[in-house]
Amino acid sequence: MRKRSLLSCMLLVVAALFAFAGCGKKASSTDAVVVGIQQDLDSLDPHKVEAAGTREVLFNVFEGLVKPTSTGEMKGAVAESYTVNDAGTEYTFVLRQGVKFHNGQTVTAEDVKYSLDRAAGKLEGQEAPMVSDFKTVDSVEIVDEKTIKLTLSSPNTEFIAFMTVAIIPKGYDRQASSPVGTGPYKYVSFTPQDSFVMTRFDDYWGEKPHIKDVTFRIITNADSVVMALKAGTIDIYPYLTHQQAKELTKDFNIEVGPTNLVQALFLNNDREPLNNADVRRALNMAMDPKGIIDSVFGGYGNEIGTHFIPALSLYYDETTKDVYSYDVEKAKQLLADAGYPNGFDLEITVPGNYEAHCDTAEVLADQFKKIGVNAKIKKVDWSTWLSDVYNGREYQSTVVGVDAKLAPGDVMKRFRSDASNNFINYKNPEYDTIYAKAIASTSQEEKIELYHKLQQMLTADAASVYIQDPAKLVAVKKGIEGFLFYPLYVIDMSTIQYK
Numbered sequence: 001m002r003k004r005s006l007l008s009c010m011l012l013v014v015a016a017l018f019a020f021a022g023c024g025k026k027a028s029s030t031d032a033v034v035v036g037i038q039q040d041l042d043s044l045d046p047h048k049v050e051a052a053g054t055r056e057v058l059f060n061v062f063e064g065l066v067k068p069t070s071t072g073e074m075k076g077a078v079a080e081s082y083t084v085n086d087a088g089t090e091y092t093f094v095l096r097q098g099v100k101f102h103n104g105q106t107v108t109a110e111d112v113k114y115s116l117d118r119a120a121g122k123l124e125g126q127e128a129p130m131v132s133d134f135k136t137v138d139s140v141e142i143v144d145e146k147t148i149k150l151t152l153s154s155p156n157t158e159f160i161a162f163m164t165v166a167i168i169p170k171g172y173d174r175q176a177s178s179p180v181g182t183g184p185y186k187y188v189s190f191t192p193q194d195s196f197v198m199t200r201f202d203d204y205w206g207e208k209p210h211i212k213d214v215t216f217r218i219i220t221n222a223d224s225v226v227m228a229l230k231a232g233t234i235d236i237y238p239y240l241t242h243q244q245a246k247e248l249t250k251d252f253n254i255e256v257g258p259t260n261l262v263q264a265l266f267l268n269n270d271r272e273p274l275n276n277a278d279v280r281r282a283l284n285m286a287m288d289p290k291g292i293i294d295s296v297f298g299g300y301g302n303e304i305g306t307h308f309i310p311a312l313s314l315y316y317d318e319t320t321k322d323v324y325s326y327d328v329e330k331a332k333q334l335l336a337d338a339g340y341p342n343g344f345d346l347e348i349t350v351p352g353n354y355e356a357h358c359d360t361a362e363v364l365a366d367q368f369k370k371i372g373v374n375a376k377i378k379k380v381d382w383s384t385w386l387s388d389v390y391n392g393r394e395y396q397s398t399v400v401g402v403d404a405k406l407a408p409g410d411v412m413k414r415f416r417s418d419a420s421n422n423f424i425n426y427k428n429p430e431y432d433t434i435y436a437k438a439i440a441s442t443s444q445e446e447k448i449e450l451y452h453k454l455q456q457m458l459t460a461d462a463a464s465v466y467i468q469d470p471a472k473l474v475a476v477k478k479g480i481e482g483f484l485f486y487p488l489y490v491i492d493m494s495t496i497q498y499k
Contacts, residue, residue: 030498031212033480035491036219036228036237038353039382040193045175046166047119047130051386052403052489057196057216059490061102062166062181065093065112065148070484070492072311072406074160078107078167078182079148088157088442091150092143099205101169102186109142114170116140116150132420133162133410155440157447161407184209184494194218198493210482210497220381222355229475236483238491240473241355242298248475255474256300257485260311261401262411263357265348265364265465270425271396278338280462284324285331286371287364287465296359300471306455307402308411310469311487315408317452320459321466331371343372347396349389352379356470357399364399364465390423401470403489408451409439415458426463 039053046062049055065079076082079093099107114123120137121129129135138153152159169180179187184206185198196216200209217234219225226247228234245254265283273279293301302310305321335343346368348361358379365375380388389395404411413419416435417427431454438450459466476483482495 033211034215034217034234036234037216038239040218044179056489056491060185060493061183061187063183064164066163068406070486072487088155089152093148095146099182100203101182102180102201109145111170112148112167113140113142115167119165131165157442158407158409161405209494214493220353235477237475240475245473252475252477255476255483257472259470259472260309260487261403262307263401263467263470266398266424267464268396268425273344276338277462278334282331282334283465284462285327286368288326288367289467292360292363293468295363297471301468303468304466306459306466308455312408315448315451317455320455323459328370346373346375347378348375349378349395349398351382351385353382361399393423412454424464431457
């Protein structure tokens with residue numbers, strides 16, 4: 001009797017272990033994939049999203065009138081074509097016929113006008129735009145049942161990059177809990193701090209995805225990533241460190257591409273002693289970008305010297321990366337001249353779910369010791385980083401990566417003195433004036449010159465310690481192919497397939 005009881009207990013334990021092991025695994029068919037992501041989603045409403053990590057997931061669910069390709073061009077999505085007047089003030093779109101929402105309804109011109117008016121804050125009862133890029137939208141007009149005209153209050157020949165804003169059903173008020181878009185995948189479920197699940201939309205207007213079911217598994221503990229990959233609970237993970245990648249050569253292919261992010265030690269220009277430009281310049285000269293790229297990213301990554309993405313090569317001023325050469329003695333002298341001959345204490349706040357940024361902060365702390373700066377690293381969760389650092393601006397310095405849409409103006413606009421997302425508190429009236437000219441200019445040559453000036457100003461003022469456009473190291477389980485790198489923050493699941 002006792003033996004039978006013991007055997008029963010053992011069977012129960014084994015059964016429980018198998019049940020637990022199955023809890024995060026993907027289906028054993030070739031119709032499902034699990035992708036690991038680093039942070040929780042901040043909103044399911046596409047017009048309210050702030051975090052790049054949320055946008056990369058919702059890219060699969062929502063579409064705008066246009067959408068980016070992996071090479072950076074804008075192609076028609078809900079619209080099949082568009083034209084722009086010479087002044088850059090009127091954008092006219094011809095809608096694609098037969099596009100359906102995930103709820104089965106056909107997209108109409110009324111839906112498009114509603115979506116754009118909502119983004120621009122022009123619906124009754126709205127006091128401000130939901131999407132800050134739409135502040136200059138003067139009107140949205142239905143020309144006929146398949147034509148929409150958007151008029152801007154000031155010229156902006158780059159505005160097509162913002163027309164990726166999601167088209168949603170008119171009057172639908174449950175986007176925050178049960179989102180409905182037009183993308184190749186439709187929403188299934190979202191469990192905060194755990195997972196976002198979507199499935200193939202079989203009525204999608206374009207090419208259908210290969211994989212039917214996709215789960216984005218939220219892994220905020222960076223130390224558990226390799227374990228999860230080896231255990232088979234996730235099939236793809238797009239944010240490996242170099243050390244993690246070295247542990248996964250057996251069952252995974254490691255894909256390498258650009259992130260198109262600006263990784264920097266961002267400095268709060270309102271906080272002492274960082275409100276002193278010479279102190280900020282000293283930190284720039286004490287930072288060795290090659291040391292960071294080699295030790296944290298295995299030699300992959302593009303050094304930068306300003307806040308701009310090298311992928312937008314036409315507007316990128318490469319000379320800015322040569323302004324601050326690594327020079328410890330000059331950095332010490334700058335600190336002494338600024339009144340800090342013995343250095344100072346520096347707090348670096350880092351979102352703890354981003355292993356690469358945490359490792360970068362560690363290397364920076366070691367480098368800054370040489371000039372007497374005592375750096376203390378403060379790891380916080382993602383929601384705290386968003387509320388305290390990004391929105392609240394309650395921090396001294398932070399290591400993070402910042403993305404942008406495919407327009408040079410979008411990269412640079414956050415540093416206007418009055419920008420709501422100017423989380424480093426950079427203020428320069430001349431910068432504001434030049435930015436306004438750059439956005440309004442219809443001359444390509446003038447735009448290039450003005451955007452170069454803006455980059456040079458950020459570098460000369462040492463607005464932050466600009467490090468690199470880091471490499472993206474992606475773990476892809478062997479047998480899976482089709483991962484594409486985009487010149488913006490995107491995980492496109494529509495191209496993924498099993499061999």
